[in-house]
Amino acid sequence: MSAGVATPVRVQPVRKRPTAGTSLAYLAAIVVIGITVVPLLFVVVGGFRTNAQINNDPAGLPHPWILDNYISVITNSAFWDFLRNSVEIAVLATALAVAFGAMAGFALSRYRFRGREALYGLFTVGLLFPLSVAALPLFLWLRDLGLLESTWGVAIPEAAFSLPVTIVILRPFMAAVPSEIEDAAVLDGATRLGFFWRILLPLSMPALTTVAVLAFVTSWNAYLLPLLVFNDPTHFTLPLGVATFQTQYSQDTAKVLAFTAVSMVPALGFFLIAERRIVGGLTGAVKG
Amino acid sequence: MSEAGTVTDRSGPPADGVTDSAPTAGRTGVRPARRSRGARQRLELVVLLGPSLVLFVGFVLAPMVIAAYYSLYNWSGFGPLTDFIGIQNYKDAFNGPVFQHAIVHNLIIVGLSLVVQLPISIALALLLNRRLRGRSFLRLVVFAPYVLSEAITAVIWLLMLQPDGLVDQMFKSVGLGGAIQQWLANTNVVLYTLFVVLTWKFIGFGIILLLAGLQGVPPELREAAALDGATPWQSTRHVILPLLGPTIRIWIFLSVIGSLQVFDIVWIMTLGGPADSSTTMASYMIDHGFKRLEPSYGSAVAVILFAICFVFALAYQRFALRRDTDGALTRMVG
Numbered sequence: 051m052s053a054g055v056a057t058p059v060r061v062q063p064v065r066k067r068p069t070a071g072t073s074l075a076y077l078a079a080i081v082v083i084g085i086t087v088v089p090l091l092f093v094v095v096g097g098f099r100t101n102a103q104i105n106n107d108p109a110g111l112p113h114p115w116i117l118d119n120y121i122s123v124i125t126n127s128a129f130w131d132f133l134r135n136s137v138e139i140a141v142l143a144t145a146l147a148v149a150f151g152a153m154a155g156f157a158l159s160r161y162r163f164r165g166r167e168a169l170y171g172l173f174t175v176g177l178l179f180p181l182s183v184a185a186l187p188l189f190l191w192l193r194d195l196g197l198l199e200s201t202w203g204v205a206i207p208e209a210a211f212s213l214p215v216t217i218v219i220l221r222p223f224m225a226a227v228p229s230e231i232e233d234a235a236v237l238d239g240a241t242r243l244g245f246f247w248r249i250l251l252p253l254s255m256p257a258l259t260t261v262a263v264l265a266f267v268t269s270w271n272a273y274l275l276p277l278l279v280f281n282d283p284t285h286f287t288l289p290l291g292v293a294t295f296q297t298q299y300s301q302d303t304a305k306v307l308a309f310t311a312v313s314m315v316p317a318l319g320f321f322l323i324a325e326r327r328i329v330g331g332l333t334g335a336v337k338g
Numbered sequence: 339m340s341e342a343g344t345v346t347d348r349s350g351p352p353a354d355g356v357t358d359s360a361p362t363a364g365r366t367g368v369r370p371a372r373r374s375r376g377a378r379q380r381l382e383l384v385v386l387l388g389p390s391l392v393l394f395v396g397f398v399l400a401p402m403v404i405a406a407y408y409s410l411y412n413w414s415g416f417g418p419l420t421d422f423i424g425i426q427n428y429k430d431a432f433n434g435p436v437f438q439h440a441i442v443h444n445l446i447i448v449g450l451s452l453v454v455q456l457p458i459s460i461a462l463a464l465l466l467n468r469r470l471r472g473r474s475f476l477r478l479v480v481f482a483p484y485v486l487s488e489a490i491t492a493v494i495w496l497l498m499l500q501p502d503g504l505v506d507q508m509f510k511s512v513g514l515g516g517a518i519q520q521w522l523a524n525t526n527v528v529l530y531t532l533f534v535v536l537t538w539k540f541i542g543f544g545i546i547l548l549l550a551g552l553q554g555v556p557p558e559l560r561e562a563a564a565l566d567g568a569t570p571w572q573s574t575r576h577v578i579l580p581l582l583g584p585t586i587r588i589w590i591f592l593s594v595i596g597s598l599q600v601f602d603i604v605w606i607m608t609l610g611g612p613a614d615s616s617t618t619m620a621s622y623m624i625d626h627g628f629k630r631l632e633p634s635y636g637s638a639v640a641v642i643l644f645a646i647c648f649v650f651a652l653a654y655q656r657f658a659l660r661r662d663t664d665g666a667l668t669r670m671v672g
Contacts, residue, residue: 071570075465079472082462083479085538089494090482092504096497108504109511150390157386161379169387176398178651182599182620183644186627186636187405188397190415210397213390243382271487273602274620278628289489293606296493303497310493314486321485322478329481329546 090314097123097308104303119308129312131284132291136316139205139276139287140269146209147265148258151216156246158217159225160232170221176214181207182274189278203279204287208272212265219264223257224250260331267328270317288313402644409638415631427638436614437639440622443529447618448597450533452590455541459589460582462541463548464574477549480542488539488602495535496522496607522608525615532616535603540596544589551585552578587658594654598647619643 096104097119098112123129158170181188188207189198197203227250235245251258273289280286286294292313296306321328409428412421431437466476483491498504499521506518521531555578563573579586601620604610610617610625617625623643627636 071465072468072470075468075470078462078465079470079476082466083476086479086483086542089498089538092498093494105502107507108500108502109507146393150393153386154390157383161383161386163379163383169391173390173394176394178648179398179402179644180595180599180647182601183640183647184398184401184405186623186633186640187401187408189628190408190633190637191397191401191404206393207397210393213394213398217390267485271489273487273489273606274624277605278624289487289602292487292493293489296496296606303500306493307497310490310497314490317485317487317490318482321482325478325481328485329477 093307093314094311096304097311099304099307101302101304104307116304119304120312122305123308123312128283128291128295129309132286132288132313133316135201135285136270136288138201139208140266142201142205143208143212143269144262144265146205147212147216148262150209151213151220151261152251152254152258153246154213155217155220155224156250159221160242160246160250170217173214173217176211177218179211179214181211181272184211185274185278188275192279198279199282199285200279201285204272204276205269207275208269209265212261212268215264216261219261220254220257223254227253259327263324263327263331288316402641405637405640408634409641411634413634415633419634427635428642430635431639431642436617437619437622439614440610440617440619443616444598444600444618446529447533447536447600448594450530451536451593451597454533455537455544455593456586456589458537459541459544459548460579460586463545463552464578466545467549467552477546481546482542483539484543484546486539489606491535491539492603492606495538499531523612525613528608528612528616532600532604532607535607536597536600539603540593544593547589548582548585551582555581591651591654591659594650595647598643598650619646 092109095112098115098117099110100116103110103112154173158166158173192198192203192207195203197206231249231253232245235249236242240248271289272287273293276287276290280290283291283294292310295309299305299309408419410422410424411419412423412426413419466473466480470476501520505521509515509518519527519531522528559577559581560573563577564570568576599620600618601624604616604618604621605624608616610621619639620643623636623639626632626639
């Protein structure tokens with residue numbers, strides 16, 4: 051009886067709070083969206099304008115809409131070179147990191163051997179070595195190895211620097227697969243490597259996707275290592291290419307805007323398709 | 339770090355026990371079987387761990403060791419290392435005003451991130467944690483700049499910050515024309531301009547991280563606090579924020595480490611200039627070690643930069659992250 055009376059009394063303050071707060075939240079949301087979107091729109095819309103239009107009124111809309119800038123970017127072989135190089139390097143780096151990381155994660159989670167924890171500790175120390183800090187020594191080392199100007203010269207180090215995160219995420223995930231499943235596989239005549247290949251890897255798909263996304267995005271956005279390794283513009287990756295294009299055509303703002311807009315497409319497109327995976331992967335990897 | 343290992347260890351399956359008991363039962367000659375199994379396990383371990391160890395030691399650890407070695411010489415990058423000068427490169431770095439400024443610039447970025455970005459991120463996350471219409475769209479938009487590379491971000495802002503460009507135009511349109519600066523050319527302003535760009539790029543990540551943390555806070559807690567007479571502010575301050583503690587501590591860790599290594603945006607937008615007014619430790623390292631062909635000196639800077647990050651990471655884990663989940667550091671993205 052008393053509980054029944056209490057409920058309507060309780061509801062009032064609770065319901066009252068959201069209305070004031072919610073309108074504030076909508077206001078904040080609009081401001082945040084504006085600050086985020088305006089620069090992106092400026093780039094995309096600016097690409098449809100001429101330099102004269104941009105100089106007259108930087109914030110204006112195209113009048114008339116011009117397709118020339120975008121056409122010249124898309125028909126420019128440099129853009130496709132950058133894109134292809136970025137894809138090649140990111141795919142290689144991701145494949146290496148995920149394949150080797152999964153193998154190491156399997157060994158470190160489901161084998162028992164002396165020095166296992168020490169080895170795992172060694173890999174976790176790698177979390178403290180960000181590539182940007184090691185870039186210069188890495189460059190000197192790659193030069194000694196003769197890997198400058200080579201796709202592998204960027205992909206291999208990027209994979210190596212992705213390994214710690216990959217292993218740290220995969221090991222607990224693989225360890226959590228019940229041992230009964232492994233027992234059953236062994237009873238059915240599977241070897242341990244057979245169990246790894248046919249059962250553990252498919253079961254680890256969510257974690258494998260997360261580490262793959264992490265490795266891919268890291269490689270895709272990398273600027274410093276490609277900057278040091280590549281000197282020949284035909285080898286440039288997209289981030290390097292965008293920055294170089296901006297310097298090269300600093301007088302032709304409209305063209306730079308179009309080039310930048312087109313360069314954003316792969317990342318934003320990939321993000322739109324795989325938003326949950328990417329957000330979940332990037333934040334989940336941090337939260338553990 | 340090893341704590342994480344032992345914890346997962348205990349929850350993990352006794353993998354070896356499985357293979358020890360099951361196959362031997364079916365076999366007759368126990369001894370040779372065990373010996374060959376040991377050899378087989380060793381072989382499997384070599385195959386499984388070999389590639390990642392080679393990659394890791396060869397491309398993560400080796401360069402730093404080599405850098406430490408190079409840093410003790412005076413070397414132009416070509417020919418043999420002959421001119422051993424001990425720790426002279428380190429002395430030069432710490433005594434040079436430009437590197438001192440670079441350290442200060444990094445510390446300013448660290449400080450501003452904590453004082454400006456963190457409160458804004460928390461406030462926005464709290465506001466956006468309501469049932470808003472179009473919330474998934476909002477998440478998408480807020481996170482978008484984080485997905486773009488720093489290089490693209492830098493170029494976008496370079497174009498917007500051109501004199502009489504979009505930013506200046508917007509200042510004028512709201513009547514703040516007098517506040518317009520030479521955003522990237524004024525030595526007193528440029529570092530703060532770069533901080534705004536960094537904030538634009540990275541704040542979405544913090545908001546999404548905090549929103550994820552807030553989802554772990556049951557709404558009943560706020561209702562209970564309200565029942566006990568707490569104002570919304572009180573329940574936020576004394577109930578919600580403490581529960582967000584682990585998320586906030588991880589955000590601080592990532593933010594500080596990131597701020598200590600800022601490079602891409604600085605390099606593309608200003609090259610550390612004008613007159614070194616926006617140099618960071620990383621841009622100083624690349625400027626000297628790569629552009630000016632002083633690899634041994636640059637290596638010394640790399641070692642210093644690494645040492646600073648390393649000491650911070652260890653100290654932070656020891657004193658701040660310790661009370662959070664097991665081995666939080668090991669769960670972190672580098």
